Amino acid sequence: MLTLDNIWAAYGPVQVLSGVSLDVPAGKVITLLGGNGSGKSTTLKTIVGAVKASAGSIRFEDREICDMEPREIVPMGISLVPQGRRIFAPLTVMENLRLGAFARRRQEKSKDDFESIYERFPEIRQWLNRKGNTLSVGQQQLVAFGRGLISRPKLLLLDEPSSGLAPILVERLGEIIKKLKEAGMTILLVEQNVHLALSVADFGYILRDGKISMAGPTASLIGDGDLIRHYLGG
Amino acid sequence: MGIDLHIVTQQVVGGLAVGCVYALIALGFTMMLRATELVNFAQGELVMSGAFIGYTLLVATPLPYLAVFIIASILTGILGMLIERVALRPIRLRQSPLLNLIIATVGIGICLRLISQLIWGAAPLRYPVSVGQVGHLVVAGLPMSVQHIWIIALAILSMLGLHYFFQRTLLGIAWRASAYDSYTAEIMGVSFDRVVTMTFGISSMLAGAAGVLIAPLFFVAQELWLQGPRAFAGAALGQFHILGTMIGGPILGLLETFAAGYISSAYKNGIAFGITIIVLMLVAIPRMPRGGSLVFRYRRQTIADLFELNEKQAVHLRYGMIAALGVMALLLPSLLDTYELYLVTLILIYATGALGLQLVIGYAGAIIVGHAAFLGIGAYTSAILTVYFGVPFLLAIIAAAIVAGVFGLLFGPILRLPTHFCAIATLGFGEIMHLTFINWKEVTNGMSGISGIRKPSIGSFVFEEGAPFYFLTIAVLVIVFVALQRLIGSRYGRGLIAARENELAAVAMGVNVAWYRTLSFCIGAGCAGTAGSLYAHFFSYISPDSFTILQSIAFLTMIVLGGLGSFAGAVIGAFFVLGVPEMLRWLAEYRILIFGLLLVAFMMFLPGGLADLVHRLLSAFRRKEETSEVSVISSEHNETLAANPVKTNVDS
Structure with missing residues (x-):
């Protein structure tokens, strides 16, 4: 569904991605692991077009999207749930959800979209008129998922959803991802929490210094002693 | 000495009318600050433009005042969007310092003033009609100017419209989201570039509306531009919140009117600025130290x-x-x-x-x-x-x-x-x-x-x-x-x-x-x-x-055109700013227009000023010298290079 081929990206003089290639097949959960500053978040930002790749190609459903703007990429069916959730604090939950569907502008269907979100996360219905900054971290997590899913994406990008979550919430997060997978969602999951990532993903990539240093089915990665070495950069 | 209730009523209504107009102008400042961190110094000139556009529409067409009010606002909004797209976006996209953007808006202001002078002349014009009719309405035994009430009503209607836009429409919600966190909004598909253009459009529309409203109270003249900086106090009083500004503007109008009536009218025009300084110094956000440079990003070699x-x-x-x-x-x-x-x-x-x-x-x-x-x-x-x-x-x-x-x-x-x-x-x-x-x-x-x-x-x-x-x-x-x-x-x-x-x-x-x-x-x-x-x-x-x-702005342009962070640049800039208009004397008033355009062009193409130009020329000269040296060397070592095709590639 999504293929990155030899992607390079830099922030000014700092080279962040030095030739990242990876493949996300439809219906699978793929995880991208790596330490701090290895370029995981940048990879996701490059996919949605928020960071421009200096070289390489990104193909989504056989279309080259590397040179497109986020406002063109998002309606094609890619949705990014950003790191730290980044709920719009001065906006209500309802307004946050409406923004999730901003790029689609298919307002006639939006009622169904909202209903499907309430079905998945029934709690959200009670918070609709609350401001973003009055939500707890766990509540924000659900709203962030709702905001990401309301546009009915074909591909969901999750940027470290577990960061800042209490262990019990991480557990819930794992269940949410598994349920999405059962429903046929394609997911690219960036994580620092190796345990969580490997328990939900089918295939994993390890990113180190802007390059893929290791890749394989999660089953093989779990047993591999090299994982720790690659991950910690030892 | 008793207070005459009739006079007080007229002062309150008059103050509110001017204050509501201030609120419209100030809302433009607030929106711009929220979405882009920029203070648009051409906001006052946009008020002036709106007033002039409205004047022409009233004189040349049989349209009623209300229609002129709407059309002139929209035209001014389009003007603002054009200014952003043509001049300011290129400066912003090259990540120039904030000061350069501010100077560019100053230059745009100069251009707008001069263009209006070329089209409508420098003599003050009187609006052919008043808002509604001249006369007084008696409410509970107290007379109120009908004109003032019309102004208040139209301004409040505009603000309600803006409020509806922000609270109810998807575009308005997207604007608020982008103003809060432009990155996250961007990945939801809300383009920051478009938000900036929209911000210029709406704030210019508000400025145009304010111009058409305030023009019947004064004459229409270039001096109207000073309403811009003055109205900024309304935004400051409102703590740069949208709702706060809607309240801050009328408060500013009332304060001005009463201070002028009961303290001294001589300093009336200074009151707004006094309020701005006091509010900013005492209440506004003290600056947190931050990493990174705000103003200066050029590392100039000697x-x-x-x-x-x-x-x-x-x-x-x-x-x-x-x-x-x-x-x-x-x-x-x-x-x-x-x-x-x-x-x-x-x-x-x-x-x-x-x-x-x-x-x-x-x-x-x-x-x-x-x-x-x-x-x-x-x-x-x-x-x-x-x-x-x-x-x-x-x-x-x-x-x-x-x-x-x-x-x-x-x-x-x-x-x-x-x-x-x-x-x-x-x-x-x-x-x-x-x-x-x-x-x-x-x-x-x-x-x-x-x-x-x-x-x-x-x-x-x-x-x-x-x-x-x-x-x-x-x-x-x-x-x-x-x-x-x-x-x-x-x-x-x-x-x-x-x-x-x-x-x-x-x-x-x-x-x-x-x-x-x-x-x-x-x-x-x-x-x-x-x-x-x-x-x-x-x-x-x-x-x-x-x-x-005007002299203050001349000083500012001297150092920016000369090159920031260079004392020699300041002297060169002084020669440029005062010398060029002198050399262009034969162009009469067009020279000031050209000066304004130069200011914008400098910010667009030569953000480092004249000092940067000298440096660029020198380094171009230096590079030329280098390449000729290289070609001599490569011809000497032709054989070695031919043996190593990769290196030849790099050299060429």
Whole structure:
């Protein structure tokens, strides 16, 4: 569904991605692991077009999207749930959800979209008129998922959803991802929490210094002693 | 003495009417600050444009006032969007410093004023109809102007419309989201570029609406642009929140009206600026130290670096250049005619003041839009001391520097404000000083000014007009220049630069940033005071009109066009800013338009100013030299290169 081929990206003089290639097949959960500053978040930002790749190609459903703007990429069916959730604090939950569907502008269907979100996360219905900054971290997590899913994406990008979550919430997060997978969602999951990532993903990539240093089915990665070495950069 | 209820009612309604118009203009400022962190200095000119567009529509078409109000607002909104797309977006996308964007809006303002003057003339025009009809409506036995009520109603309707847009429409929600967190909004598909264009469109629309509303109360003239900076106080009172601004505007209108009615009407126009400064200083957000540079991003090599001269050569180059400049300065009086020498002397006086501003903006990293006030303080100090008290010139010029410096020290805390607030607060300071020069008649002699200021003299030697005065000015300029250059090389100067480059790091290293900046303001003001003293003795007459916002903006453009962070650039900039309009004299009023366009063009294509241009030319010259050297080498080593195709590739 999504293929990155030899992607390079830099922030000014700092080279962040030095030739990242990876493949996300439809219906699978793929995880991208790596330490701090290895370029995981940048990879996701490059996919949605928020960071421009200096070289390489990104193909989504056989279309080259590397040179497109986020406002063109998002309606094609890619949705990014950003790191730290980044709920719009001065906006209500309802307004946050409406923004999730901003790029689609298919307002006639939006009622169904909202209903499907309430079905998945029934709690959200009670918070609709609350401001973003009055939500707890766990509540924000659900709203962030709702905001990401309301546009009915074909591909969901999750940027470290577990960061800042209490262990019990991480557990819930794992269940949410598994349920999405059962429903046929394609997911690219960036994580620092190796345990969580490997328990939900089918295939994993390890990113180190802007390059893929290791890749394989999660089953093989779990047993591999090299994982720790690659991950910690030892 | 009882308070006449009829008069009070009229004052309240009148104050509210003007206040509602302020609110519309101020909402433009607030929206711009929220979405882009920019203060649009052309906002007032957009108010003026709206008023003029409305005038033409009313005169040329049979449309009723209400339709004109709507159409003129929309046209002004389109004008604002065009300005953003054509001029400001390229500057923003090249990640220029905020100051460059602000200067560009100043340039756009100048252009709009001049264009309106070319189309509609400089004479004030009267609106052909009033809003609604002239007359009074009696409510509960109290008469109210129908015109005022119409203005209030239309302004409130506009604000309600804006409120609905922000709260209910998807686009409005997207705007709020982007203003809060533009990155996250961007990944939801809300394009920041489009949000910026939309912000310019809406805030210009509000400005146009305000123009059409306020025009029937005043005449339509270029002076309407001053409503812009004045209305900023409404945004400040509202703490730069949308709803707050809607309340802050009317409060400002009421405060102005009552202060004018019961305290003094002379300072009426200064009240808004006074409020702005007080609110910003006392209530507004104190600036948190932050990493990264706000104003200055150019690392300029010296000529010696560029040509890789060794230390000895660099010293030779320096002395050579100083000697060349010295000889030129000495020969100039015999080369130029009387008028040219007069002009050069005037430019040198301004350059002395610009050096001070360069210290504050180019080195301390603050934005000051009121520098001419210090020129005025110095000029008045020197004039009063010599004319009324017979103080000798040498003492007067020192006193002028000190008095201006003390004012700088007193207002130094303004430099703690975030960049754009600092710009508005100092603009207000300049306007208040201008009003003081006009109204403190006992000291400044009001609008008639002070005349009969004698030429400066030391002992029995009098610096007459022409060469003697020119040499005096050169001497003062050189002293100020060298002193500032030494200052920047000192421990203090290094601290100042450190704070400019990375405030957070400087604070962590123990640099007392607030005090360093205040001191820079004090010294910069002192330089302007010195220049002011020369100015007074040069013209032997001064009046408040020599020290207005126009001169302040001229100072600002000098250092930006000359190149920020370069004292030589400030002097070059002074020659450019005052010399170019002189050279374009044959273009009559078009020269100011061209000047405004140049200002914008500089920000678009040469953000580093003239100093950057010189550097670019030199480095281009240097590269040319290098490539010719390379080609010689490669032909010598042809065989080795041919054996290694990859390397040939790299070289070509």
